[in-house]
Every structure is written in C-alpha cells, then in structure tokens.
C-alpha cells in the first residue's frame with residue numbers, strides 16, 4: 001500500500017528497473033524534439049532546474065510570468081506524452097481523463113526547487129502524478145498555507161507520488177539531491193515527470 005505524506009500517496013519503488021529504463025529512453029526522444037531549457041522567473045532569475053514538457057500544453061516561465069503554452073520556446077509544438085507515462089497515470093490517478101501536460105524537470109548537481117504551490121492549472125479536482133527517475137531527492141510537503149509544519153521524504157528512482165484532495169494545493173519543494181546515488185541516467189542527476197490536467201473540460 002502507498003505511504004501517506006501529508007495526504008499525498010507515495011508508491012515506493014512502483015516502477016521496476018526495466019520500466020524506468022524504457023521511460024528514460026522515451027524521454028530521450030522527447031528531449032530531442034523539445035530540449036531542456038532553464039526557465040527564467042518573472043524577476044529575471046534563472047531557475048536551477050532545467051525543464052521541458054510533452055503533451056498539448058507545456059509549462060513555461062519568463063519575464064511575462066508562469067503559464068502553459070502550446071509550444072516550446074523554440075516555437076515547435078511539444079512532443080506527445082510517452083505511453084508508459086500515460087500507463088502510470090491510468091494506474092494511479094483514478095481520473096476519467098488523460099493528462100494534457102507532462103512536465104519534465106531535470107535536476108543536475110546543486111539544483112533545487114523552493115517551496116511553492118502548483119496553481120496554474122484550470123481544475124484542481126484532478127490529481128497531479130509525479131514519477132521520479134535517477135538520483136534520490138529530498139522532497140518537502142506542507143499544508144495549503146506557506147507557514148506551518150512540513151514533512152520530508154526521500155524520493156527514489158521508480159517512486160510514484162499522487163497528489164490529490166487537500167494535498168493538491170499543498171506547498172512543496174525539493175531541498176536537495178543525493179547526487180550520484182543512482183546509475184539510471186548516463187549523466188547522473190534526477191528527472192521528475194509530473195502529469196497534469198491543465199485545461200478545463202471542453
């Protein structure tokens with residue numbers, strides 16, 4: 001059974017090594033069409049995490065702010081979400097529709113993600129599903145207010161986290177990596193996939 005993490009469900013080791021390798025291979029195709037980029041915040045500061053997306057919509061950030069867009073910053077449409085990632089969504093989300101965005105985050109040595117809420121999506125009643133690949137990362141999750149207590153857990157390669165209910169709007173972030181802890185990725189580091197429903201039903 002999954003572990004409870006502030007209302008989120010953590011499926012430790014859900015994906016076996018061959019499945020993780022197949023996902024990484026599918027992601028190499030995604031990244032060849034939609035290369036990783038360093039998003040810039042509203043205030044012109046580069047994020048330490050590199051990102052790209054697959055699906056009808058992808059997440060972008062620049063001086064105009066955060067938003068979902070139908071195209072990569074190069075102008076090309078985002079590639080399709082890998083089937084294997086959709087299979088994970090079907091297995092754990094309980095949702096009656098497929099995600100329209102798969103955000104792909106790459107953490108190199110020293111990359112982190114500050115405490116934030118995900119609220120750029122149109123309908124918070126759908127879960128977010130996160131898949132971790134590569135090096136271990138220390139994940140932190142709190143409540144729906146920035147103040148208040150938080151819980152931490154290490155996310156390892158093959159772990160799947162489902163954020164729904166109250167945890168959907170919880171503050172969360174990645175404090176640090178155990179860089180080099182996994183040999184899944186050729187260049188070490190960590191990849192996190194987040195599957196999301198961004199657009200409200202047509």
Ligand code: MD3
Pocket residue numbers: 103105113118128130137141161163167168169170171172173174192194
């Ligand atoms: C809790 N990513 O992309 S994944 C993000 O590991 C993001 O790359 C982190 O936060 C990462 O926005 C954390 C776990 C996660 C993803 C989405 C959430 C936790 C969440 C949405 C709501 C609450």
Ligand code: FE
Pocket residue numbers: 116117118172
């Ligand atoms: Fe987030």
